[in-house]
Amino acid sequence: MVQIYNSLTGQKEYFTPVEPGKARMYVCGMTxxxxxxxxxxxVMVVFDVVARYLRWRGYDVTYVRNITDIDDKIIKRAxxxxxxxxxxxxxxxxxxxxxxxxxxxxxxxxxPRATESMAEIVTMVRTLLDNGYAYQGANGDVYYDVxxxxxxxxxxxxxxxxxxxxxxxxVDENKxxxxxxxxxxxxxxxxxxxxxxxxPGRPGWHIECSAMSTRCLGNHFDIHGGGIDLKFPHHExxxxxSEAATGxxxxxxxxxxxxxxxxxxxxxxxLGNFFTVREVLGQYSPEVVRYFILASHYRSPLxxxxxxxxxxxxxxxxxxxxxxDAPAAAADGDETFCQRFQAAMDDDFNTPExxxxxxxxxxxxxxxxxxxxxxxxxxxxxxxxxxxGTLGILQGDPxxxxxxxxxxxxxxxxxxxxxxxxxxxxxxxxxxWAESDRIRDELQAHGITLEDGTGGTRWRKG
RNA sequence: GGCUGGGUGGCAGAGUGGCUAUGCAGCGGCCUGCAAAGCCGUGGACGUCGGUUCGAUUCCGGCCCCAGCCUCCA
Numbered sequence: 275m276v277q278i279y280n281s282l283t284g285q286k287e288y289f290t291p292v293e294p295g296k297a298r299m300y301v302c303g304m305t306x307x308x309x310x311x312x313x314x315x316x317v318m319v320v321f322d323v324v325a326r327y328l329r330w331r332g333y334d335v336t337y338v339r340n341i342t343d344i345d346d347k348i349i350k351r352a353x354x355x356x357x358x359x360x361x362x363x364x365x366x367x368x369x370x371x372x373x374x375x376x377x378x379x380x381x382x383x384x385x386p387r388a389t390e391s392m393a394e395i396v397t398m399v400r401t402l403l404d405n406g407y408a409y410q411g412a413n414g415d416v417y418y419d420v421x422x423x424x425x426x427x428x429x430x431x432x433x434x435x436x437x438x439x440x441x442x443x444x445v446d447e448n449k450x451x452x453x454x455x456x457x458x459x460x461x462x463x464x465x466x467x468x469x470x471x472x473x474p475g476r477p478g479w480h481i482e483c484s485a486m487s488t489r490c491l492g493n494h495f496d497i498h499g500g501g502i503d504l505k506f507p508h509h510e511x512x513x514x515x516s517e518a519a520t521g522x523x524x525x526x527x528x529x530x531x532x533x534x535x536x537x538x539x540x541x542x543x544x545l546g547n548f549f550t551v552r553e554v555l556g557q558y559s560p561e562v563v564r565y566f567i568l569a570s571h572y573r574s575p576l577x578x579x580x581x582x583x584x585x586x587x588x589x590x591x592x593x594x595x596x597x598x599d600a601p602a603a604a605a606d607g608d609e610t611f612c613q614r615f616q617a618a619m620d621d622d623f624n625t626p627e628x629x630x631x632x633x634x635x636x637x638x639x640x641x642x643x644x645x646x647x648x649x650x651x652x653x654x655x656x657x658x659x660x661x662x663g664t665l666g667i668l669q670g671d672p673x674x675x676x677x678x679x680x681x682x683x684x685x686x687x688x689x690x691x692x693x694x695x696x697x698x699x700x701x702x703x704x705x706x707w708a709e710s711d712r713i714r715d716e717l718q719a720h721g722i723t724l725e726d727g728t729g730g731t732r733w734r735k736g
Numbered sequence: 737g738g739c740u741g742g743g744u745g746g747c748a749g750a751g752u753g754g755c756u757a758u759g760c761a762g763c764g765g766c767c768u769g770c771a772a773a774g775c776c777g778u779g780g781a782c783g784u785c786g787g788u789u790c791g792a793u794u795c796c797g798g799c800c801c802c803a804g805c806c807u808c809c810a
Contacts, residue, residue: 284740302810310810317810347808430805436738437806479808501810505740508809532741533804542809569759570749573741575803577748585748589759595773618750626750630758640774707769714771725772734772 276331278497279573279622281505281528282429286622291496292526297333299325300487300525302500302508303385305342306366307351310373311548312563312578313501313534313541319564320531320572320623321499322379323665327619330664338490339382340483341367343389344476349465359466360389373551376560378666386486388477392468394485395477398519399457399470407518411448414460416472418480420453423514429528430506455511457481480511484519487512493520499529502573503542531572541578549578559678561667562587568625568665589629590667591676591736593658596636598672599729600655601648607657611635615661625665632658632668676734686720695724695731702726 276289291297301321304314318339325337343363352359374381388395399416402408407422420426420434427433437453446452456478461467467474477485487498493516500509509528516524534541541548554563566586570576611631618627635657642651662668677688694713701709714724722733 281740304810305808313810315810320810345808430739432739432806502740502804503809506805507807530740531810533810535803538803540804540809544807544809574749575742579748582748585760592759592773624750626748626758630750633758637775644775702769705769711770723772726768726770727773732773 276328276620277622278527278529280526281530282525284431287527289496289527291333292494295332295334297328297335297497298491298495299328299335299337299497299499300483300491300495301337301339301382301498302483302504303339303341304366304370305345305347306363306370307345307348308366308543309550309552310370311534311541311543311550312554313548314370315373315377315551315554315563316534316567316572316576317499317501317531318374318379319377319567319666321529323568323625324497324499324529324623325382326380326666327623327664331616331620336384336491337382338384338386338487340486341370341385341387342479342482343367343387344466345388345479369552373555376555377551377564378560378669380666384490386490388482388486389468391482391486391489392477394489395481396458396468396470398481398485398488398515399472399477401519402457402515405518407514408457409450410472413448414473414475415448415456416458417449417454418457418511418515420451420455420514423518425517426514427510429510429513432506455480455507457515480508481515483508484512484515484524488516488520488524493522493524495525497527497529498525499531502530502532503540505530529572532570532575534576534578536578538577554583558583558587559675561670561675562590565590565667568667569629571626572623587736589633591734593632593636593662593668594670594672594675596639596643597655597658597668598676600639600643600672601652603656603659604649604652605656606653607660608635608638608653611638611654611657612661615657619664628661628665632661635661678735686717686722691717691720691722691733695733698724699731 277286278289279286301317304310325335328335344359348359348363352362355362399408402418403416408416408418410416427437434453458470458472458475459478460473460475467476487495498509513524536547539545539547562583566583567576569586569589611634614631615628618624618631635654639651639654639658642654658668694717698710698713701713717724717733721735723736725732725734
């Protein structure tokens with residue numbers, strides 16, 4: 275059985291869906307006013323693996339990942355650019371989809387946008403007002419009254435009083451309590467707005483997720499995920515809004531992935547120490563980035579460094595070297611490795627452990643290849659490709675992966691490489707080892723490594 | 737100050753009350769013209785102080801240190 279660490283209870287729990295056989299999952303996606311950075315990539319990859327794995331385990335998964343396409347930052351950025359907000363968001367939504375596709379992230383089943391969910395948002399705000407969980411301030415904004423929701427603080431495990439002690443929120447005379455938060459924000463002149471019973475305005479950040487998730491998945495669903503920085507206040511507020519509005523339990527399992535860090539510090543837009551996905555993909559293949567993310571457990575911090583990216587590349591080289599020259603995958607994989615892999619993944623999606631199982635399979639595959647046991651090798655290839663598939667890796671052509679984008683990076687074309695190899699073959703036939711080694715060194719200087727095998731000489735990057 | 741997670745061998749990173757994690761790097765061997773790749777073998781670890789236990793890196797407690805949240809942030 276799959277076990278998942280539930281942030282709400284602070285422990286691993288066996289996954290028991292609301293509806294047997296189904297898994298309904300909502301993940302907080304991006305606010306689209308800029309390019310995705312590696313932190314966003316981590317969320318996308320991590321929950322992509324959760325969805326893939328649950329499907330592989332036989333669940334009928336509905337995966338919803340929203341897009342926040344209206345908020346203060348978007349408005350500000352659009353104003354700075356002197357362009358309509360919608361034009362700005364369209365551009366970054368396209369960019370996000372490109373990044374996701376490059377990283378092998380499968381599209382979610384539903385990708386709702388805040389601006390397309392206004393009816394549900396307004397309805398939910400109205401319900402909260404009608405039920406006495408919200409009030410309208412003198413400035414026209416509608417606020418959630420935190421004191422009315424008794425379980426407030428359950429997710430962050432802090433009482434209201436404790437939170438007020440450390441509160442850094444600005445004093446706002448429109449609010450009854452500093453911890454109250456905006457549900458509906460009245461529009462200032464020139465700002466994008468939507469009609470509502472409280473005048474033209476836009477939704478607060480938290481309400482849109484409550485509205486979109488319950489609209490797409492029902493009042494009560496299985497998994498809600500996002501970065502750990504969303505735990506408070508965003509997710510805490512979602513619970514307060516949703517449960518107060520629907521009267522139902524909102525979410526069973528809360529999943530939060532850890533940060534990407536740089537030099538032991540959180541990568542974030544506010545700190546400015548971030549790398550965008552497209553920057554990184556300019557230097558490393560998407561599969562390397564994906565492997566780098568999965569080589570750490572999703573709840574741990576992930577330290578971004580060139581060294582760690584290089585290590586991810588080296589690990590994939592080993593996989594693809596084993597896969598190269600291997601027989602075609604058999605119909606069935608190896609039972610033992612499959613079980614070990616499943617046990618690792620069942621334990622709160624322990625991808626590092628799962629990868630170690632795959633490495634053990636690699637050793638077996640290399641042995642089988644050496645001993646000429648084609649049947650065994652074919653079974654192991656099947657295991658690697660199927661199990662790798664649930665992680666979204668090892669689906670490529672080995673030769674292509676190992677040669678990489680050597681031509682563009684090393685400044686030497688594939689034709690030239692082949693030419694030099696032919697020259698070196700000639701030298702080797704003449705036992706001119708000096709010339710042979712000279713050519714090999716020359717290629718190595720271009721980042722090309724040669725391997726002399728029984729079937730001739732082959733090359734790879736690295 | 738409150739709350740969350742952590743501190744594992746040269747690096748990355750899992751895990752376990754007594755038995756090899758895994759990958760990269762190192763060392764020895766096989767293979768090779770020499771290499772590379774691969775295989776075989778091998779060294780090296782669990783922040784600190786106490787406690788529980790026949791035995792703790794693993795459980796409990798104190799302490800130290802790190803990261804994060806408490807304000808927009810994946």
